Amino acid sequence: MKRKETAAVVSQDRIADGIFSLWLQVSFAKEAEAGQFVSLFTADGTRLLPRPVSICETDKDAGRIRLVYRIAGAGTEGFSKLKAGDRIDVMGPLGRGFPIDLALGKRVLLIGGGIGIPPMLSAAKAIRLRDPDAAVTCAVGYRTNDRYLYNDLSAVSDVVVSTDDGSYGVHGTVMDAVRFSDADPQLIFACGPKVMLRAVKEYAKTKGVPCFISMEERMACGVGVCLGCICQTTGIDEHSHVKKARVCTDGPVFPAEEVDLT
Amino acid sequence: MTDVNMQVVIAGVTLKNPVITSSGTYGAGREYSEFIDLSRLGAVTAKGIADVPWEGNPAPRIAEVSGGMLNCIGLQNPGVDVFLERDLPFLREAGCGVIVNVVGHEPDEYYRVVDRLNGVQGIDLLEINISCPNVKAGGLALGTDPAVVEEVTRNCKRYASQPCIMKLTPNVTDIRAIAAACEAGGADAISLINSITGMKIDIERQTFALSNRTGGLSGPCVKPVAVRMVYEAARTVSIPVIGMGGIMTADDAVEFMLAGASAVSIGMANFIDPYVPLKVIDGLRDYCIRHGIASVSELTGAVHA
Numbered sequence: 001m002k003r004k005e006t007a008a009v010v011s012q013d014r015i016a017d018g019i020f021s022l023w024l025q026v027s028f029a030k031e032a033e034a035g036q037f038v039s040l041f042t043a044d045g046t047r048l049l050p051r052p053v054s055i056c057e058t059d060k061d062a063g064r065i066r067l068v069y070r071i072a073g074a075g076t077e078g079f080s081k082l083k084a085g086d087r088i089d090v091m092g093p094l095g096r097g098f099p100i101d102l103a104l105g106k107r108v109l110l111i112g113g114g115i116g117i118p119p120m121l122s123a124a125k126a127i128r129l130r131d132p133d134a135a136v137t138c139a140v141g142y143r144t145n146d147r148y149l150y151n152d153l154s155a156v157s158d159v160v161v162s163t164d165d166g167s168y169g170v171h172g173t174v175m176d177a178v179r180f181s182d183a184d185p186q187l188i189f190a191c192g193p194k195v196m197l198r199a200v201k202e203y204a205k206t207k208g209v210p211c212f213i214s215m216e217e218r219m220a221c222g223v224g225v226c227l228g229c230i231c232q233t234t235g236i237d238e239h240s241h242v243k244k245a246r247v248c249t250d251g252p253v254f255p256a257e258e259v260d261l262t
Numbered sequence: 263m264t265d266v267n268m269q270v271v272i273a274g275v276t277l278k279n280p281v282i283t284s285s286g287t288y289g290a291g292r293e294y295s296e297f298i299d300l301s302r303l304g305a306v307t308a309k310g311i312a313d314v315p316w317e318g319n320p321a322p323r324i325a326e327v328s329g330g331m332l333n334c335i336g337l338q339n340p341g342v343d344v345f346l347e348r349d350l351p352f353l354r355e356a357g358c359g360v361i362v363n364v365v366g367h368e369p370d371e372y373y374r375v376v377d378r379l380n381g382v383q384g385i386d387l388l389e390i391n392i393s394c395p396n397v398k399a400g401g402l403a404l405g406t407d408p409a410v411v412e413e414v415t416r417n418c419k420r421y422a423s424q425p426c427i428m429k430l431t432p433n434v435t436d437i438r439a440i441a442a443a444c445e446a447g448g449a450d451a452i453s454l455i456n457s458i459t460g461m462k463i464d465i466e467r468q469t470f471a472l473s474n475r476t477g478g479l480s481g482p483c484v485k486p487v488a489v490r491m492v493y494e495a496a497r498t499v500s501i502p503v504i505g506m507g508g509i510m511t512a513d514d515a516v517e518f519m520l521a522g523a524s525a526v527s528i529g530m531a532n533f534i535d536p537y538v539p540l541k542v543i544d545g546l547r548d549y550c551i552r553h554g555i556a557s558v559s560e561l562t563g564a565v566h567a
């Protein structure tokens with residue numbers, strides 16, 4: 001069940017330049033699934049809208065979720081000041097996550113670009129939890145050699161890295177890293193900027209591999225009522241019977257072929 | 263003192279309390295039923311419904327502004343057929359009042375929807391959104407011309423078996439003239455304000471924040487404008503007024519009622535905190551107890567100089 005509550009900050013660390021890792025004590029950690037997200041609310045009464053942030057990890061026993069985010073503006077800047085014991089309003093768990101069932105017994109390729117990397121950790125962990133022998137490869141693209149979450153990912157998957165500036169791994173885009181890895185995936189999950197998702201979708205199509213991508217859009221309600229967060233779909237959507245799906249509730253994870261990324 | 267009488271009567275329809283949720287901010291109730299018991303609400307107003315599905319605008323449709331938000335959803339909706347089949351049955355069972363919001367590009371489209379809703383069980387009130395951009399008027403809202411407003415009101419009343427609330431746009435010079443036109447056309451009630459047309463420019467990218475360039479402003483930043491308009495409208499007409507625009511707390515709701523509203527409606531606040539409508543109901547009751555008021559409806563128009 002979705003809910004809104006005031007959560008306690010368990011810990012917060014800066015894990016790279018402008019990138020923060022935040023653990024929150026929440027009542028819904030047990031229900032949270034890989035690829036789902038939460039809405040964070042600022043303490044500033046003039047910035048009212050939610051900041052959607054993907055769930056990066058969950059500690060279901062301790063009732064905690066981990067969020068990894070980049071400072072992108074005043075809201076996230078404010079979150080970066082939080083310390084253990086502070087409080088923050090959060091709504092979750094929101095959206096539809098990755099179809100982990102489909103990954104069991106398959107060679108899975110997880111592709112993350114930039115701040116799209118955190119949800120790939122939750123996906124990798126969820127697959128491992130259900131299938132300890134799963135063959136999971138993560139292809140992750142960074143701007144530079146800051147490699148946040150690299151160690152976490154390495155613990156649960158084979159990792160190939162690209163950097164835009166060539167300071168580590170493959171010099172180029174994450175798709176260059178994918179090609180370099182000679183991965184032969186049977187299933188792909190991806191999250192990252194639209195240009196990356198477009199390339200991933202194309203790659204999956206060429207390879208004839210099922211592919212699920214996580215989309216991003218401005219949100220107001222986060223629960224499917226305002227129709228603010230739509231993405232263009234290839235078919236008639238179920239909710240409004242036009243070609244527009246709600247990223248917050250029909251997604252953020254969609255089968256790649258259902259989303260029109262043009 | 264004994265418990266406060268929270269009931270209000272709008273156009274002959276008794277609501278268990280004066281707290282309504284606003285069109286476009288509440289879907290058809292289903293999503294928020296995961297957070298709250300809808301049967302505690304005075305009424306839910308469903309998202310604007312047209313005669314056929316509407317695509318709405320491309321993304322981005324949302325922009326945050328200080329103390330509020332802009333939206334250019336463009337009234338995306340699945341059309342009246344899907345609404346009646348899928349959404350109304352749920353809402354009808356929810357145990358709250360049911361208000362159906364009607365949209366159109368031109369008068370005939372409104373009448374077609376109203377005609378379809380005519381006689382449908384489980385709809386307590388219709389709310390006619392005359393803030394939609396009108397194609398023939400070059401995108402100007404129907405609701406900006408008193409003569410057109412009166413005519414559309416009269417015709418809606420002709421097709422409707424349910425009482426009609428006319429929902430006014432604040433994007434006019436004199437809200438009193440529009441309110442008077444609704445009453446002259448036979449409206450059973452009016453509601454206001456719809457969102458105020460605004461714009462946000464992304465200065466880094468030097469472009470518009472919204473796909474449509476302009477969007478509707480709502481949230482706490484509009485409240486003083488809304489309270490003023492509710493006051494002016496309520497002094498002009500003798501039909502009930504439903505007040506909205508930036509209500510976040512029970513205190514805000516009291517302000518609207520004192521200004522002349524018989525009921526209040528909560529929009530953007532639902533996005534920030536789905537429990538706001540319940541907090542407003544409880545807070546209104548507390549206010550009445552604190553002020554020795556036996557019936558919440560006594561607040562309506564009670565402001566004095």
Ligand SMILES: Cc1cc2nc3c(=O)[nH]c(=O)nc-3n(C[C@H](O)[C@H](O)[C@H](O)COP(=O)(O)OP(=O)(O)OC[C@H]3O[C@@H](n4cnc5c(N)ncnc54)[C@H](O)[C@@H]3O)c2cc1C
Nearest residue numbers: 049051052053054069070072073074075076216217218326
């Ligand atoms: C489903 C989803 C998952 C996300 N997961 C993560 C994550 O795990 N880590 C991370 O760092 N970021 C994530 N983002 C992006 C994150 O929501 C934005 O960076 C954040 O909202 C910026 O807020 P701000 O106040 O710092 O920026 P401002 O630019 O000041 O924000 C102004 C408004 O725009 C909205 N906004 C700005 N950028 C975005 C964006 N990219 N997407 C959606 N809304 C935006 C804000 O929510 C706010 O309402 C995710 C976005 C979505 C939609």
Ligand SMILES: Cc1cc2nc3c(=O)[nH]c(=O)nc-3n(C[C@H](O)[C@H](O)[C@H](O)COP(=O)(O)O)c2cc1C
Nearest residue numbers: 284285286310333391455456480481507508529530
């Ligand atoms: C995202 C969004 C969608 C809306 N859609 C509708 C609509 O379909 N029909 C309508 O009459 N008003 C619509 N409105 C206006 C609200 O019902 C309300 O009049 C306005 O937002 C002011 O109230 P608030 O400040 O409490 O949100 C919408 C508002 C928002 C924010």
Ligand code: FES
Nearest residue numbers: 222226227229248
């Ligand atoms: S954010 Fe409101 S529908 Fe998705």
